[in-house]
Amino acid sequence: MSVKARIEATLTENLLPERLVVIDESHQHAGHQPHFTGAEGTHMRVRVVSAKFSGMSRIDRHRIVNALLKPELDAGLHALAVETAAPGEPTNW
Template identity: 70%
Template sequence: MTTKARIEASLTHALQPERMDVIDESHQHAGHQPHFNGEGGTHMRVRIVSKAFEGKSRVERHRIINDILKAELQAGVHALSVEASAPGEPTRW
């Protein structure tokens, strides 16, 4: 299972999102370090809409996601960009 698939499964199980998009942006960082070729799911973007975020601040939403994805972050996800919204809030995607 890929990093992207594990992130999608973990967030779906924990947050039951109304809408979610997990994007592997690792290829955009190829060459930033001599040994990095842009593979391996190290740079991820999560866009998610869930009722779990209602009444939560932006920081609280990020903490929720980071807690859910703790194992992935420890296992090699180097960068995680989060766009978390509650239903009815505007999104950029």
């Protein structure tokens, strides 16, 4: 299973999202450091709308996502961009 698929599965199971988009941006970082080849799964962007975020601050939402994805970060996910919203909140994505 790919990093992207594992992230999707973890967030779906734990956040029951209304909307979830996981974008692999690894190719945009090729060559930034010698070991960044642009290979899949090193740089990910997560966009998630979940009722579980209702009434939470942005930092608390990010903490939840980061905690859920800690195994991926520990396994080599280098960068994680997180965009969260509760249902009904405006997004620009």
